[in-house]
Amino acid sequence: MESEAPTMENNPKISAYYQTRLAHFGVVSTEWLAQAQSATNPLLSSSTDSDTDKDTNFSVIDEFNRWRSHPDLAEAVAAIRALAAVISSSKASTMMQLEIELKNASDTLKAWDTTSISLTAASDLFMRYVTRTSALEFEDFNSAKSRLIERADKFGEISYKARKIIAMLSQDFIFDGCTILVHGFSRVVFEVLKLAAHNKKRFRVFCTEGRPDRTGLRLSHELAKLDVPVKLVIDSAVAYTMDEVDMVIVGADGVVESGGIINMMGTYQIALVAKSMNKPVYVAAESYKFARHYPLDQKDLVPAIRPVDFGVPIPLKVDVECSARDYTPPQYLTLLFTDLGVLTPSVVSDELIQLYL
Amino acid sequence: MDARRAPRAVIDPIVRKVGFFTPPDPIPFEFSPSANSLSPVMIPPPRHSSENHDINSRPSVTSPSGDETIAVSGSCNSILSELFPAPMLPAQSPKIGNGDGGGIVASSFPRGGFDLTVVKASGGVPVCKLTTVSVVNADSFAIDEREKPNKGGGSTMEGKDQAMNSKQKKDKSSKAERRALQEAQRAAKAAAKAEGNKASGTATSVNVKSAKAVKAPQKVDNTSVGASEKKGGDRPSEKDRKKDVPHPRMQYDDKSRVEKAKRRAVVNQTEARNRVELFRHLPQYEHGSQLPDLEAKFFQLDPVHPSVYKVGLQYLSGDISGGNARCIAMLQAFQDAIRDYTVPSEKTLVRDLTAKISSYVSFLIECRPLSISMGNAIRFLKSQIAKLPLTLSESESKSSLQSDIENFIYEKIILADKAIVEHAVTKIRDGDVLLTYGSSSAVEMILLHAYELGKQFRVVVVDSRPRLRGKLLLRRLVEKGLSCTYTHINAVSYIMQEVTRVFLGASSVLSNGTVYSGVGTACVAMVAHSFHVPVIVCCEAFKFHERVQLDSICSNELGDPDAISKVSGREDVNDLDAWANTENLQLLNLIYDATPSDYVSMIVTDYGMIPPTSVPVVVRKYSREQVWI
Numbered sequence: 005m006e007s008e009a010p011t012m013e014n015n016p017k018i019s020a021y022y023q024t025r026l027a028h029f030g031v032v033s034t035e036w037l038a039q040a041q042s043a044t045n046p047l048l049s050s051s052t053d054s055d056t057d058k059d060t061n062f063s064v065i066d067e068f069n070r071w072r073s074h075p076d077l078a079e080a081v082a083a084i085r086a087l088a089a090v091i092s093s094s095k096a097s098t099m100m101q102l103e104i105e106l107k108n109a110s111d112t113l114k115a116w117d118t119t120s121i122s123l124t125a126a127s128d129l130f131m132r133y134v135t136r137t138s139a140l141e142f143e144d145f146n147s148a149k150s151r152l153i154e155r156a157d158k159f160g161e162i163s164y165k166a167r168k169i170i171a172m173l174s175q176d177f178i179f180d181g182c183t184i185l186v187h188g189f190s191r192v193v194f195e196v197l198k199l200a201a202h203n204k205k206r207f208r209v210f211c212t213e214g215r216p217d218r219t220g221l222r223l224s225h226e227l228a229k230l231d232v233p234v235k236l237v238i239d240s241a242v243a244y245t246m247d248e249v250d251m252v253i254v255g256a257d258g259v260v261e262s263g264g265i266i267n268m269m270g271t272y273q274i275a276l277v278a279k280s281m282n283k284p285v286y287v288a289a290e291s292y293k294f295a296r297h298y299p300l301d302q303k304d305l306v307p308a309i310r311p312v313d314f315g316v317p318i319p320l321k322v323d324v325e326c327s328a329r330d331y332t333p334p335q336y337l338t339l340l341f342t343d344l345g346v347l348t349p350s351v352v353s354d355e356l357i358q359l360y361l
Numbered sequence: 362m363d364a365r366r367a368p369r370a371v372i373d374p375i376v377r378k379v380g381f382f383t384p385p386d387p388i389p390f391e392f393s394p395s396a397n398s399l400s401p402v403m404i405p406p407p408r409h410s411s412e413n414h415d416i417n418s419r420p421s422v423t424s425p426s427g428d429e430t431i432a433v434s435g436s437c438n439s440i441l442s443e444l445f446p447a448p449m450l451p452a453q454s455p456k457i458g459n460g461d462g463g464g465i466v467a468s469s470f471p472r473g474g475f476d477l478t479v480v481k482a483s484g485g486v487p488v489c490k491l492t493t494v495s496v497v498n499a500d501s502f503a504i505d506e507r508e509k510p511n512k513g514g515g516s517t518m519e520g521k522d523q524a525m526n527s528k529q530k531k532d533k534s535s536k537a538e539r540r541a542l543q544e545a546q547r548a549a550k551a552a553a554k555a556e557g558n559k560a561s562g563t564a565t566s567v568n569v570k571s572a573k574a575v576k577a578p579q580k581v582d583n584t585s586v587g588a589s590e591k592k593g594g595d596r597p598s599e600k601d602r603k604k605d606v607p608h609p610r611m612q613y614d615d616k617s618r619v620e621k622a623k624r625r626a627v628v629n630q631t632e633a634r635n636r637v638e639l640f641r642h643l644p645q646y647e648h649g650s651q652l653p654d655l656e657a658k659f660f661q662l663d664p665v666h667p668s669v670y671k672v673g674l675q676y677l678s679g680d681i682s683g684g685n686a687r688c689i690a691m692l693q694a695f696q697d698a699i700r701d702y703t704v705p706s707e708k709t710l711v712r713d714l715t716a717k718i719s720s721y722v723s724f725l726i727e728c729r730p731l732s733i734s735m736g737n738a739i740r741f742l743k744s745q746i747a748k749l750p751l752t753l754s755e756s757e758s759k760s761s762l763q764s765d766i767e768n769f770i771y772e773k774i775i776l777a778d779k780a781i782v783e784h785a786v787t788k789i790r791d792g793d794v795l796l797t798y799g800s801s802s803a804v805e806m807i808l809l810h811a812y813e814l815g816k817q818f819r820v821v822v823v824d825s826r827p828r829l830r831g832k833l834l835l836r837r838l839v840e841k842g843l844s845c846t847y848t849h850i851n852a853v854s855y856i857m858q859e860v861t862r863v864f865l866g867a868s869s870v871l872s873n874g875t876v877y878s879g880v881g882t883a884c885v886a887m888v889a890h891s892f893h894v895p896v897i898v899c900c901e902a903f904k905f906h907e908r909v910q911l912d913s914i915c916s917n918e919l920g921d922p923d924a925i926s927k928v929s930g931r932e933d934v935n936d937l938d939a940w941a942n943t944e945n946l947q948l949l950n951l952i953y954d955a956t957p958s959d960y961v962s963m964i965v966t967d968y969g970m971i972p973p974t975s976v977p978v979v980v981r982k983y984s985r986e987q988v989w990i
Binding site: 261262263296298300301303304334350353354357358360 | 788790862895897962963968969970971972974975978979982
């Protein structure tokens with residue numbers, strides 16, 4: 005669309021994270037996808053340029069992309085696996101060198117998409133987790149390295165299995181006859197619902213459309229396959245249907261230090277409505293999403309742009325709010341389902357302090 | 362807690378009137394109308410002859426001659442109005458005797474007079490002018506006995522008076538006195554058995570006890586008043602020194618403790634007049650009266666090191682204020698004191714130095730109550746002293762302690778401030794309007810640093826009487842070139858509409874996330890919260906405390922009430938000049954208040970930015986770190 009093209013070029017680059025999600029789950033127009041791909045191409049070439057500096061053929065971005073192509077894998081887990089691969093294929097001979105290599109790889113990954121919180125958080129956590137081991141006390145570098153690889157793999161495993169753990173923990177909260185409201189398509193939430201359906205619980209789901217991704221459509225499709233009664237509601241109808249809803253379950257792109265979450269645009273709205281009607285809001289998030297940000301308001305986030313397709317051309321003079329995500333403060337959240345357990349929002353900071361300080 | 366402390370709490374709440382109230386209906390006594398009648402608190406005050414002494418040094422206000430002690434209540438000491446059956450107290454009437462007040466009251470006073478003369482005779486101006494209260498107790502006790510037959514209305518109170526007096530009496534007696542008492546009792550019992558026909562055996566024994574007790578404590582007290590030089594007084598003074606430091610949050614409405622503290626006091630504080638009932642548990646003294654006194658004593662006071670003395674004076678006069686400044690000044694004074702310290706023979710450095718530090722601390726408390734950060738610093742110092750290995754020589758220990766203090770100041774205050782500034786400037790964006798209240802050193806550093814980084818913002822400085830500390834901050838900011846707005850706290854709800862962020866400093870942050878800071882902070886935070894403006898509190902981690910406080914009343918500091926009644930530069934505003942003489946007027950000058958954690962969005966510490974709910978985690982980590990140091 006010509007009218008959209010100029011606006012696209014003026015905008016900063018589209019958040020690659022959302023492109024991925026789109027590619028996996030969204031219903032998009034082909035034109036948009038073509039433009040998105042053209043926008044991302046320079047990105048890929050730049051990343052390969054940086055990798056040619058390395059002696060080896062190994063490129064962390066390639067590895068990352070390889071893992072990421074798996075639709076089921078969270079981006080952060082892909083990053084973790086990629087970083088683990090960095091260790092195993094590293095040609096360093098001392099611990100310091102290895103750590104420097106890891107740091108470089110992690111920075112590259114973070115630079116690949118600066119807007120993705122879980123990517124940054126996961127990389128940081130991985131670094132802390134791995135380099136904090138007592139393995140570093142070993143004299144023998146090789147055994148230390150194998151120990152590191154072991155831990156890295158373990159971390160990858162944990163992160164991969166995180167979804168299963170979360171699904172198990174949240175089963176107690178879904179009771180027979182309940183109505184759950186979900187927003188967009190979160191793989192973790194889907195895992196939760198899948199397990200509940202598998203356990204023969206009787207519940208129904210209200211699924212918001214999730215504009216502009218319209219990922220809700222995909223979720224409703226998946227849920228229908230599981231024979232779960234699904235009702236699609238448009239984003240504006242959330243308050244209208246909130247009366248019938250028993251609980252809200254959302255995923256998170258990142259969990260911030262205050263205990264709030266950063267998630268797809270619309271989550272804050274839903275949380276506000278739910279709070280005013282006294283409905284609990286549960287967040288299903290893996291622990292590697294805990295990030296050391298502390299936003300004070302909506303504008304305090306790193307902006308993540310995602311274009312909105314209105315279906316009709318928009319005049320140039322009209323500005324469009326393109327932010328892809330919002331921040332939900334902790335007072336609107338009831339509980340967090342994480343692989344560390346079922347936590348209250350204030351625990352997030354405790355965990356972060358213990359880990360980082 | 363003192364095991365001998367009487368369980369007064371059981372009795373008090375029944376009758377204590379808390380809050381602001383008007384005095385009850387006038388009682389037909391011919392006492393001076395200007396006498397203070399603050400407290401219809403029904404606790405019969407132990408008569409305090411020391412107050413007599415103080416008051417005698419001033420011109421007595423009114424009242425019939427011979428009733429010097431009534432005059433006491435007419436002058437500056439509100440405690441006295443409690444101590445003595447003040448004229449306006451109806452509750453005291455049964456004690457005094459209806460319609461017979463003059464007589465019986467007067468009857469108590471000759472004894473008081475006797476005490477006075479005794480006290481005067483005992484020596485010129487002892488360091489501690491206050492005598493023990495047991496003397497006074499004996500008096501009231503004796504009166505109680507006489508009053509027994511006329512239990513009129515308020516018999517509960519009287520019973521309580523009696524019980525309390527007896528208990529207080531026991532509290533105040535030192536070992537020697539109690540031994541004397543025991544002897545007297547045994548003798549009395551023997552005598553009673555012999556006589557066998559008294560009205561009530563207990564009354565007898567009590568009477569005898571009181572009689573004997575009066576004499577014995579008097580003797581002992583005189584010696585103790587004489588600055589513990591005589592042998593008889595040695596035991597009480599030694600005991601006092603053992604329990605050297607009063608509990609830092611001593612409740613000042615507990616008479617026994619107040620008196621004990623006064624006995625040890627170096628600074629001669631006089632109780633303020635017209636104290637607010639609700640805050641009676643906090644110390645309030647007349648300001649401005651001690652400074653010349655202390656200055657005169659500078660060269661006489663051996664126990665207190667000159668640097669510590671100097672710092673104490675600076676606190677008293679208000680030259681040093683602000684949490685960090687006070688803490689650093691105190692620690693540096695302690696550094697000097699440690700440097701000049703030598704261990705006396707036959708004493709271990711650890712114990713003696715700890716005792717010495719404790720005595721300095723109690724001196725500083727008398728000048729001005731400790732802030733929480735100072736308390737933490739003192740605890741750190743004492744733990745460092747306690748951890749000194751015994752193998753170190755004296756000079757090594759001293760230098761190690763000095764370097765510990767140096768490190769503490771550097772790491773916990775200076776470096777911490779740098780870390781706080783780094784974290785907090787990330788929260789300032791271009792176009793922000795930042796509001797700050799009062800004058801916090803951390804916030805000032807943040808604003809200046811952000812300005813140096815080139816961020817475009819403007820500052821609103823909110824200030825409040827009586828201290829008007831915001832003016833100093835304003836001056837420093839304007840000098841550096843920041844664009845500032847200045848307003849008073851009554852306009853905060855007006856100005857808050859324009860504000861995007863609020864930065865506040867804190868004297869301390871408590872375990873439940875409550876921010877304990879200068880009075881007015883809670884107001885600003887609440888207004889900001891209602892306008893959905895994020896409130897950022899900047900506080901170093903060493904100021905965190907594991908205590909929990911739910912309101913601003915249970916622990917606070919009372920400032921000088923005269924500061925409220927006077928407006929500097931406006932001599933024509935003098936309506937309140939005679940406030941002390943007005944019975945139903947009390948001025949309250951609070952120094953601190955507590956902001957609940959709901960109104961605080963974020964706390965910036967040297968550990969990073971944390972939500973208020975994570976304060977206990979930091980406290981835990983912090984105390985663990987201390988152990989490792």
